[in-house]
Amino acid sequence: MHLPRFEYIRAKNLADGLALLAEHGADAKVMSGGSDLLINMKFRLDTPKVLISLNGVEELQTISVRADGRLQIGAGCRLTELVANPIISERFPILHDAMFSVGSRHIRNIATLGGNLCLETRCWYTNQSENWRMTREGCFKTDLEACHVIKTANRCHAINSSDTAPALMVLDASVIVARHDGQREVALIDFYHDDGVDHTVIKPDELLTAVLIPGSSRRTIFAKLAQRVGLDFAVGTFAASVSGSNDAPDSVCLVLNSVSAAPKVLAESEKILTESGLSDEAIEAAAIAARKALGEVTNLFTPSGFKRRLVKTLIRDALHELREQAS
Numbered sequence: 001m002h003l004p005r006f007e008y009i010r011a012k013n014l015a016d017g018l019a020l021l022a023e024h025g026a027d028a029k030v031m032s033g034g035s036d037l038l039i040n041m042k043f044r045l046d047t048p049k050v051l052i053s054l055n056g057v058e059e060l061q062t063i064s065v066r067a068d069g070r071l072q073i074g075a076g077c078r079l080t081e082l083v084a085n086p087i088i089s090e091r092f093p094i095l096h097d098a099m100f101s102v103g104s105r106h107i108r109n110i111a112t113l114g115g116n117l118c119l120e121t122r123c124w125y126t127n128q129s130e131n132w133r134m135t136r137e138g139c140f141k142t143d144l145e146a147c148h149v150i151k152t153a154n155r156c157h158a159i160n161s162s163d164t165a166p167a168l169m170v171l172d173a174s175v176i177v178a179r180h181d182g183q184r185e186v187a188l189i190d191f192y193h194d195d196g197v198d199h200t201v202i203k204p205d206e207l208l209t210a211v212l213i214p215g216s217s218r219r220t221i222f223a224k225l226a227q228r229v230g231l232d233f234a235v236g237t238f239a240a241s242v243s244g245s246n247d248a249p250d251s252v253c254l255v256l257n258s259v260s261a262a263p264k265v266l267a268e269s270e271k272i273l274t275e276s277g278l279s280d281e282a283i284e285a286a287a288i289a290a291r292k293a294l295g296e297v298t299n300l301f302t303p304s305g306f307k308r309r310l311v312k313t314l315i316r317d318a319l320h321e322l323r324e325q326a327s
């Protein structure tokens with residue numbers, strides 16, 4: 001499959017990249033590793049006139065500790081390097097585990113953290129060749145106000161499959177979003193929209209420059225199920241963090257991903273565990289509440305009944321493991 005025609009520009013530095021984005025706006029797309037974007041371009045799902053490569057932008061490839069104590073990771077850092085970084089594996093083992101679970105070593109060698117957080121949503125009906133898609137009507141992702149997954153839907157239900165997003169959300173991380181005339185900090189919890197087409201707060205002339213992670217004494221866990229490890233995207237991922245004791249936690253954060261257009265914060269399950277602690281009964285109730293929180297489950301990639309069962313089991317097993325960490 002060939003790439004469509006496009007103009008390729010390699011940004012010299014961050015200011016240059018932001019100026020190029022300001023100039024080309026919606027006609028342009030930024031590329032970090034390209035491990036996802038180039039495939040979407042071959043599928044003609046993305047056909048930017050201009051491709052702005054961030055690969056030579058050194059400012060995006062640094063890691064530092066800020067004056068406020070937060071770890072700042074440049075959006076252009078490769079996952080392989082981050083996985084091998086001892087600061088991350090010691091201070092944020094959940095992030096290490098999530099990054100290590102992304103694709104295979106080959107993918108992680110080129111994939112970046114920024115690209116993973118901005119990863120396009122995916123749909124069984126859409127992430128196919130143009131020829132395959134021509135056999136049916138279009139959808140919200142292409143050229144029609146329709147969804148093949150949930151027929152009555154008034155928005156796109158393609159799935160967010162970023163593995164690092166749920167892990168970073170339970171660490172209370174933020175991202176820096178920059179444009180040519182300034183930048184803003186966005187809590188990751190507010191970064192995603194529950195809409196497969198317009199799935200992040202990033203505007204066409206903006207890009208994600210860094211991830212900020214506050215110091216944490218929380219216990220954490222990351223769980224993921226994929227049909228073929230290293231090849232397939234997850235059919236479900238779950239991240240959890242707890243502070244305080246198992247019996248009386250100070251706070252509990254639970255986020256599910258790869259089941260909907262945006263990572264899902266499990267507020268009801270969090271409430272159950274915060275009020276009742278991590279007892280067997282509370283964990284079971286939290287897992288059941290998570291299953292209910294799924295709401296309208298899409299039939300993407302796996303049957304919806306399987307997805308409901310998966311969520312309950314994934315969460316229950318992970319929470320038991322998290323509880324054991326305290327002993």
Ligand SMILES: Cc1cc2nc3c(=O)[nH]c(=O)nc-3n(C[C@H](O)[C@H](O)[C@H](O)COP(=O)(O)OP(=O)(O)OC[C@H]3O[C@@H](n4cnc5c(N)ncnc54)[C@H](O)[C@@H]3O)c2cc1C
Pocket residue numbers: 029030031032033034035036037038039054075076101102103104107110111112113114115116117118119120161162163164202206207208209230231232233234
């Ligand atoms: C076989 C295979 C298996 C995979 N398995 C997984 C998996 O298990 N888990 C997973 O999460 N992903 C998986 N992926 C998807 C992808 O490889 C990763 O998500 C990777 O981290 C994407 O990073 P990248 O730098 O290559 O992004 P790119 O492909 O460069 O970009 C992805 C998207 O993000 C945008 N973007 C990139 N950088 C920025 C930025 N700084 N600011 C704003 N927008 C930006 C791009 O415009 C594009 O829309 C897999 C891919 C393949 C081919």
